[in-house]
Amino acid sequence: MVHHQFRFSLLVFILVxxxxxxxxxxDKEALVSFANLVPHQRALNWDDDNPICSYWxxxxxxxxxxxxxxxxxxxxxxxxxxxxxxxxKLDYLQLLSLRYNLLSGDVPLxxxxxxxxxxxxxxxxxxxxxxxxxxxxxxxxxxLSFNSFTGEISPMINYLFQLRTLDLSNNNLTGExxxxxxxxxxxxxxxxxxxxxxxIPTSLQKFSNSxxxxxxxxxxxxxxxxxxxxxxxxxxxxxxxxKTPHTRSxxxxxxxxxxxxxxxxxxxxxxxxxxxxxxxLRSKSKEDCxxxxxxxxxxxxxxxxxxxxxxxxxxxxxxxxxxxxEGSSFSFNLEDLLRxxxxxxxxxxxxxxxxAVLEDGMTAVVVKRLREVVVGKKDFEQQMEMLGRLHRxxxxxxxxxxxxxxxxxxxVYDYLPLGxxxxxxxGMNKESTVI
Ligand SMILES: *[C@@H]1O[C@H](CO)[C@@H](O)[C@H](O)[C@H]1NC(C)=O
Ligand SMILES: *[C@@H]1O[C@H](CO)[C@@H](O)[C@H](O)[C@H]1NC(C)=O
Numbered sequence: 001m002v003h004h005q006f007r008f009s010l011l012v013f014i015l016v017x018x019x020x021x022x023x024x025x026x027d028k029e030a031l032v033s034f035a036n037l038v039p040h041q042r043a044l045n046w047d048d049d050n051p052i053c054s055y056w057x058x059x060x061x062x063x064x065x066x067x068x069x070x071x072x073x074x075x076x077x078x079x080x081x082x083x084x085x086x087x088x089k090l091d092y093l094q095l096l097s098l099r100y101n102l103l104s105g106d107v108p109l110x111x112x113x114x115x116x117x118x119x120x121x122x123x124x125x126x127x128x129x130x131x132x133x134x135x136x137x138x139x140x141x142x143x144l145s146f147n148s149f150t151g152e153i154s155p156m157i158n159y160l161f162q163l164r165t166l167d168l169s170n171n172n173l174t175g176e177x178x179x180x181x182x183x184x185x186x187x188x189x190x191x192x193x194x195x196x197x198x199x200i201p202t203s204l205q206k207f208s209n210s211x212x213x214x215x216x217x218x219x220x221x222x223x224x225x226x227x228x229x230x231x232x233x234x235x236x237x238x239x240x241x242x243k244t245p246h247t248r249s250x251x252x253x254x255x256x257x258x259x260x261x262x263x264x265x266x267x268x269x270x271x272x273x274x275x276x277x278x279x280x281l282r283s284k285s286k287e288d289c290x291x292x293x294x295x296x297x298x299x300x301x302x303x304x305x306x307x308x309x310x311x312x313x314x315x316x317x318x319x320x321x322x323x324x325x326e327g328s329s330f331s332f333n334l335e336d337l338l339r340x341x342x343x344x345x346x347x348x349x350x351x352x353x354x355x356a357v358l359e360d361g362m363t364a365v366v367v368k369r370l371r372e373v374v375v376g377k378k379d380f381e382q383q384m385e386m387l388g389r390l391h392r393x394x395x396x397x398x399x400x401x402x403x404x405x406x407x408x409x410x411x412v413y414d415y416l417p418l419g420x421x422x423x424x425x426x427g428m429n430k431e432s433t434v435i
Pocket of ligand 1: 128148
């Protein structure tokens with residue numbers, strides 16, 4: 001089993017975009033309908049007669065001139081909302097800059113789920129609605145500052161492993177700041193001037209207080225200390241102490257403050273311990289009945305070969321389950337995957353991608369192993385559910401299954417034997433030349 005775990009630990013999974021049907025013409029149509037539907041003060045020379053890659057204002061293509069990869073339209077007086085089925089069709093887009101315009105409304109889902117995006121500049125508009133969740137794992141810069149976004153910051157931002165710059169300042173965001181402990185490359189971070197509250201998570205305390213200005217409900221390092229919890233009703237001994245001299249009563253008071261802090265501190269600790277226990281019990285009972293549930297997920301247990309690993313306690317059970325999504329036609333289990341022959345498709349800074357061919361010689365999948373990802377099981381499963389729901393998105397290769405353990409996180413995708421899969425995988429690992 002150790003051997004298998006070791007081999008398994010060599011596998012990992014990835015989100016890959018492929019859209020064979022799209023080409024430069026679809027990009028062109030998407031841009032033209034955007035220009036037609038969105039009023040703008042400065043004229044765009046986006047005419048059919050002019051070559052799109054070399055002539056169109058703000059448009060940049062890849063070196064082969066086959067797809068649009070960057071769109072720079074800063075301060076040209078774009079007015080109104082971004083219609084769906086326009087920019088969201090630019091599925092090779094790596095850079096989207098629409099800063100300093102008059103855009104409003106929601107960011108459409110097809111834009112926030114563009115899977116190649118690396119650089120997003122939407123600052124200084126008047127976008128509103130819930131803060132969009134950008135899902136491209138390649139995102140390095142996300143600037144949504146100076147808009148009217150509302151709602152909470154999704155903990156899913158913690159999965160944008162490549163993020164260097166995150167600016168959400170000057171919006172109307174509420175709720176608490178999620179822990180962003182996975183974002184180890186984050187260099188610039190700004191949440192100033194929102195309506196956030198609560199503690200600043202440890203992972204973000206390395207940023208200065210100017211990253212958190214103007215949020216009245218935020219406290220704790222690097223901002224001033226949180227106000228002490230409301231004092232407990234004084235113990236009876238305090239009444240007798242009023243007879244003591246002033247200095248002594250002061251001393252006694254500070255003792256009481258300390259006691260109060262200690263008591264409320266232990267109460268919080270106890271509460272945390274109870275919450276952890278509850279979460280543990282819940283996930284345990286979930287695991288216990290998962291195999292029986294007729295829910296959306298089928299859990300394949302590799303115990304079919306007779307080795308019943310899942311009986312070796314919660315750890316063993318967790319270690320050996322491959323969770324498939326509904327609609328998956330695959331019928332392999334973890335053991336099969338372990339025995340598969342694997343070929344490296346690409347190495348990225350957050351993991352390695354493999355093509356795995358099962359022993360039947362017919363079934364091929366793409367496996368991505370996430371490296372150095374510190375994430376709780378619940379968060380991970382939530383993220384997987386979200387990715388699983390993108391099945392019908394034409395730009396996203398469906399996620400079919402995932403595997404979670406403390407030390408290993410794997411994603412299984414369809415393998416699409418298109419010529420450009422490899423090039424995309426390789427492309428993903430190159431630094432972008434555009435910005
Ligand atoms: C921005 O949008 C919000 C909400 O849609 C609206 O209330 C506000 O007036 C807009 N601000 C500007 C400057 O257009
Ligand atoms: C964050 O934004 C606010 C307001 O726009 C600004 O005052 C502050 O200096 C910024 N913080 C950093 C770290 O740049």
